[in-house]
Amino acid sequence: MDFDPVLLARLQFAFTIIFHIIFPSFTIGLSAYIATLGAIWLRTGEARYQRLMVERLGSEHREITVTRADIARGQCINRPLQSEHIARMALFLAADDSAMCTAQNFVVDGGWV
Helix, strand or coil, rough: CCHHHHHHHHHHHHHHHHHHHHHHHHHHHHHHHHEEEEHHHHCCCCCHHHHHHHCCCCCCCCCCCCCCHHHHHCCCCCCCCCCCHHHHHHHHCCCCCCCCCCCCCCCCCCCCC
């Protein structure tokens, strides 16, 4: 069987483009799903969302019990982290006030230690 070089190049391109579309889409979708589960779990405190999150991450189905008190003990600032805090950091980074900030990591985590 004789293959045309143009056909082989097209097959190679098709194979490459499929992986460049499928894997990033899968990664973005899965990370958004796990982040949503984590946010719902933190908001409601229901263990079923934590179990779903752990199962999707491929853990060995061991129980991880983290309460709001555990989270509060690990934070230096005695207030829960709100979405407003992250939004304010995003607005700061989008504003002209952050024009001279380069190559920095800004961590908004409530002083987590």
